[in-house]
Amino acid sequence: SSSAVSAASILTKLHSDCATPLPLLRQVAHAMAADMRAGLAADGASDLKMILSFVDSLPTGDENGLYYALDLGGTNFRVMRVQLGGKEGRVVATEFDQVPIPHELMFATSEELFDFIASKLAKFVEKEGGKFESRPGRTREVGFTFSFAVKQTSINSGVLIKWTKGFAVSGTEGRDVVACLNEAMGRQGLNMRVSALVNDTVGALAGARYWDDNVMVAVILGTGTNASYVERVDNIPKLHAPKSAGGSTIINTEWGAFSRGLPLTEFDREMDAASINPGQQIFEKTISGMYLGEIVRRVLHRMAKDATLFGDSIPEKLQMPFSLRTPDICTMQQDSSKDLEVVGSILYDVAGVNSKLESRKIVVDVCETIAKRGGRLAGAGIVGILQKMEGDSKGAVFGKRTVVAMDGGLYEHYPEYRRHLQDAVTELLGPEISKNIIVQHSKDGSGIGAALLAATNSIYP
Numbered sequence: 263s264s265s266a267v268s269a270a271s272i273l274t275k276l277h278s279d280c281a282t283p284l285p286l287l288r289q290v291a292h293a294m295a296a297d298m299r300a301g302l303a304a305d306g307a308s309d310l311k312m313i314l315s316f317v318d319s320l321p322t323g324d325e326n327g328l329y330y331a332l333d334l335g336g337t338n339f340r341v342m343r344v345q346l347g348g349k350e351g352r353v354v355a356t357e358f359d360q361v362p363i364p365h366e367l368m369f370a371t372s373e374e375l376f377d378f379i380a381s382k383l384a385k386f387v388e389k390e391g392g393k394f395e396s397r398p399g400r401t402r403e404v405g406f407t408f409s410f411a412v413k414q415t416s417i418n419s420g421v422l423i424k425w426t427k428g429f430a431v432s433g434t435e436g437r438d439v440v441a442c443l444n445e446a447m448g449r450q451g452l453n454m455r456v457s458a459l460v461n462d463t464v465g466a467l468a469g470a471r472y473w474d475d476n477v478m479v480a481v482i483l484g485t486g487t488n489a490s491y492v493e494r495v496d497n498i499p500k501l502h503a504p505k506s507a508g509g510s511t512i513i514n515t516e517w518g519a520f521s522r523g524l525p526l527t528e529f530d531r532e533m534d535a536a537s538i539n540p541g542q543q544i545f546e547k548t549i550s551g552m553y554l555g556e557i558v559r560r561v562l563h564r565m566a567k568d569a570t571l572f573g574d575s576i577p578e579k580l581q582m583p584f585s586l587r588t589p590d591i592c593t594m595q596q597d598s599s600k601d602l603e604v605v606g607s608i609l610y611d612v613a614g615v616n617s618k619l620e621s622r623k624i625v626v627d628v629c630e631t632i633a634k635r636g637g638r639l640a641g642a643g644i645v646g647i648l649q650k651m652e653g654d655s656k657g658a659v660f661g662k663r664t665v666v667a668m669d670g671g672l673y674e675h676y677p678e679y680r681r682h683l684q685d686a687v688t689e690l691l692g693p694e695i696s697k698n699i700i701v702q703h704s705k706d707g708s709g710i711g712a713a714l715l716a717a718t719n720s721i722y723p
C-alpha cells in the first residue's frame with residue numbers, strides 16, 4: 263500500500279489509548295467518589311454539581327389516587343396518567359401520549375413553548391379513559407420531569423440556568439419553570455398544578471424504588487448520561503442542616519461533567535473541540551449514546567485518510583459529523599455472518615463505500631474498542647458512587663442487597679456495552695461484594711417516578 267501508516271497500526275494505538283485495565287478503573291472510581299464529596303461540600307467546588315432534589319420522602323407503595331406526569335427533556339415531550347391503588351392495587355392503570363416538539367418551538371418564546379405543552383396536556387386530560395377516577399373539586403397534580411440545567415429551590419420550583427440539547431427558547435432562562443408551566447395551564451383553563459419538579463434520573467430512582475426498597479442508585483445511559491442516588495442529609499455539608507437532622511434525600515450528581523483520569527484519545531479531543539460545549543461533559547462524551555458512533559466515525563475517517571482503509575479516496579459521507587450513529591455500531595458488532603455482510607451494508611449506506619472483509623474486521627474491532635471503553639468507564643463510575651456511599655456507612659451498601667436501577671436506550675439496546683459495564687463492576691468489587699450489588703434494567707421508571715413524587719408531595723393530606 264502507498265499509505266504512510268497502516269490501519270493496523272492506528273488500531274494498535276487506539277487499543278492502547280482506550281485501555282481500561284483494573285488499576286485505571288480503580289482510579290476513576292476513586293476520583294468519582296472524591297468529586298462527589300467535593301460537590302456535596304460546596305457549590306462550584308467540583309466537576310460534579312451534586313444538585314439537591316428536595317425529594318425528602320421516597321415512594322413507599324402506599325400512594326393512592328390519580329396523578330399525571332409530564333416529561334420534557336429532548337425532542338419529544340410525554341404525558342402520562344397514572345392511577346395508583348395503594349399497597350394492594352399498586353399501579354392500577356397508566357396511559358401515555360408522546361408528542362414531538364415542533365422544531366420552530368425550540369426557537370420560540372417561553373410562552374409559546376409552554377402554551378404548546380399545556381395545550382397538548384389539555385387534550386390528553388379531555389379524553390380520560392374509564393379506569394381513571396379523579397376526585398371532583400380537586401386540582402389535578404402533575405410531576406414535571408424537566409431534564410435541563412435547573413437550580414432547584416424547592417420540590418415544586420426551580421430556575422432554568424441554561425437551555426441545552428438544541429433548545430434556544432427566549433425568556434425562560436432565569437425563570438421558575440414550574441411557574442411558566444402553571445401559568446400556561448391557567449391560560450388553557452386547566453385546573454392542574456405542578457406538585458413536583460424532578461430531574462429524569464431522580465424520577466427513575468423514585469420509580470424503581472416504588473417496586474424495590476433496595477434501589478439506592480439510578481443511572482441513565484441514553485443520548486446523554488446522568489446518575490442520582492440516595493444520600494443521608496447529614497452527609498451534605500452544603501445543605502447546612504442541623505447535625506441531627508437525619509433522613510435521606512436524592513442527589514442528582516450530573517456525573518456527565520466528570521473528567522478526571524479518563525483514557526482519552528486524539529479522536530475524543532477533536533470531537534470535544536468541535537462540539538457546542540468544548541471542555542464540558544467529558545464523561546458523557548466518552549460513555550453516552552450521542553457520541554460513541556461519532557468517535558468510531560472519526561477513527562474510521564482517519565483510517566480512510568491516512569491508511570486508505572476504503573480505497574484511494576475518502577468517502578464523502580464518512581466526513582460528515584454524526585453520520586455514523588451508535589445504533590449502527592451496535593448493529594455492526596452483532597454481525598455474526600462469515601463475510602460480515604451487515605457491516606458491509608451499513609458501511610455502504612452510511613459511508614457510501616464498498617468494503618473488503620479485511621476492512622470490515624477492522625471496523626468491528628474499532629466499534630468494540632469504543633463500546634468497551636464506554637461500558638467499563640460507566641461501570642467504574644457506578645462503583646465510585648457505591649464506594650462513596652459505603653465509605654459513609656460501613657456495610658450498609660456492600661454488606662446487603664443493593665440495587666442500581668439502569669435506564670436509557672444505550673443500556674437497553676447495546677448488549678456488549680451492558681456486558682462490559684457489568685464486567686467492570688464485578689472486577690472492581692470482587693466476587694463476594696458483587697453478589698450483593700444488582701445492576702438491573704428498570705424501564706421507563708422516570709414517568710411513573712414523577713407521578714409518584716407528585717403523590718408523595720400532594721397538597722391534599
Ligand code: ADP
Nearest residue numbers: 484485486551552588589592670671672675676
Ligand atoms: P434519550 O436519552 O434521548 O431521552 P433514550 O433513553 O431512548 O432517549 O436513548 C436514546 C439513545 O439510545 C440514542 O440516542 C442512541 O444513542 C441509543 N440507542 C438507541 N438504540 C440503540 C441501539 N440499538 N444500540 C445502541 N444504542 C442505541
